[in-house]
Amino acid sequence: MPKHYAEGCVIYMCSIGVIGDYDSICGFSALGLDIFPAENIEDAGRELKSLVSRGYGIIYITEIYMQQLALECEHYREAQTPSIVPIPSCTGVIGVGKALLKKCVEQAVGSDIIFKDN
Amino acid sequence: MSVINVSPTRMELTKIKKRLAVATKGHKLLKDKRDELMRRFLDTVRETKDLRERVEVKIAEANRSFALASSITQREAIATALMLPKQKVSLNISAKNVMGVNIPVFDIEEKTRSKDDSLSYGYAFTSGDLDNSISILSETFSDLLLLAEKEKMIQMLAVEIEKTRRRVNALEYVMIPNYQDTIRYITMKLGENERGNITRLMKVKDMMVEKQIEARKRQNEALSG
Numbered sequence: 001m002p003k004h005y006a007e008g009c010v011i012y013m014c015s016i017g018v019i020g021d022y023d024s025i026c027g028f029s030a031l032g033l034d035i036f037p038a039e040n041i042e043d044a045g046r047e048l049k050s051l052v053s054r055g056y057g058i059i060y061i062t063e064i065y066m067q068q069l070a071l072e073c074e075h076y077r078e079a080q081t082p083s084i085v086p087i088p089s090c091t092g093v094i095g096v097g098k099a100l101l102k103k104c105v106e107q108a109v110g111s112d113i114i115f116k117d118n
Numbered sequence: 119m120s121v122i123n124v125s126p127t128r129m130e131l132t133k134i135k136k137r138l139a140v141a142t143k144g145h146k147l148l149k150d151k152r153d154e155l156m157r158r159f160l161d162t163v164r165e166t167k168d169l170r171e172r173v174e175v176k177i178a179e180a181n182r183s184f185a186l187a188s189s190i191t192q193r194e195a196i197a198t199a200l201m202l203p204k205q206k207v208s209l210n211i212s213a214k215n216v217m218g219v220n221i222p223v224f225d226i227e228e229k230t231r232s233k234d235d236s237l238s239y240g241y242a243f244t245s246g247d248l249d250n251s252i253s254i255l256s257e258t259f260s261d262l263l264l265l266a267e268k269e270k271m272i273q274m275l276a277v278e279i280e281k282t283r284r285r286v287n288a289l290e291y292v293m294i295p296n297y298q299d300t301i302r303y304i305t306m307k308l309g310e311n312e313r314g315n316i317t318r319l320m321k322v323k324d325m326m327v328e329k330q331i332e333a334r335k336r337q338n339e340a341l342s343g
Contacts, residue, residue: 031203058266059210060266080221088174090184090185092178
């Protein structure tokens with residue numbers, strides 16, 4: 001059933017992609033997301049570029065790859081899409097997601113006032 | 119004191135006074151915009167921080183279950199089980215305007231025949247931990263979607279706040295003082311010209327009066343002589 005959106009909104013459809021090592025991301029395929037296993041950082045970088053050019057709206061990427069692809073992800077920060085979101089891999093949480101939030105707070109406020117306790 | 123390079127005339131003075139009024143109004147508006155953006159930004163950051171912690175815990179839990187599953191079941195069996203998903207989602211993106219920034223709003227459309235029938239494999243060849251892992255992930259999915267939306271919002275707001283702050287500072291510390299200095303400079307220059315003019319007129323008047331007195335004296339002398 002079509003939903004009602006506010007006037008003037010641009011609605012378009014796209015897909016959600018997940019990049020990472022196979023063990024960390026294969027569960028997402030059961031949810032209907034497109035998974036793109038990458039064995040190394042070069043593969044991950046290639047996949048990321050290809051997903052962006054194919055117009056993926058959200059790209060979940062494992063934290064380890066996100067950390068190494070920080071420069072590439074920086075390009076898409078100001079753009080409306082894609083939203084590149086780091087997720088923990090099967091080796092555990094390494095805090096890249098929080099570091100990104102922290103960076104945004106520093107950019108906006110000038111100093112970190114949210115995460116300083118941690 | 120830094121004065122804009124303009125000729126000190128009345129016309130320029132009116133122009134700069136108008137520009138100062140616009141700059142002051144703009145400064146006030148931008149300052150309000152910055153404050154409101156900042157308020158929303160900080161609220162969203164606090165929410166996102168909690169959301170991220172929650173999602174990270176859930177995904178770690180799902181990964182743990184998956185690790186258990188892959189230690190019992192063969193890797194190939196898991197790969198085969200997950201090869202052809204029954205569920206398919208597509209993402210609808212619409213835009214929301216927050217203080218002049220177009221923030222994307224994500225909304226998913228699931229294409230599943232039935233909610234209970236979402237698993238793409240039979241239970242016979244895989245471990246129960248795999249089902250567990252997938253059910254945790256599917257519970258977390260709505261949070262993951264929200265996280266993507268909020269993190270994008272934070273990134274876009276941060277850029278906008280930085281821009282607005284620069285504009286506010288440029289207006290407050292450079293443009294408005296420059297205009298004020300220029301207005302003072304032109305006013306003083308015009309006043310100086312005015313005073314110069316009056317002095318000149320007085321001087322001319324003095325000279326004329328002196329000449330008249332001289333002429334009258336000579337007239338008197340001629341009459342008496």
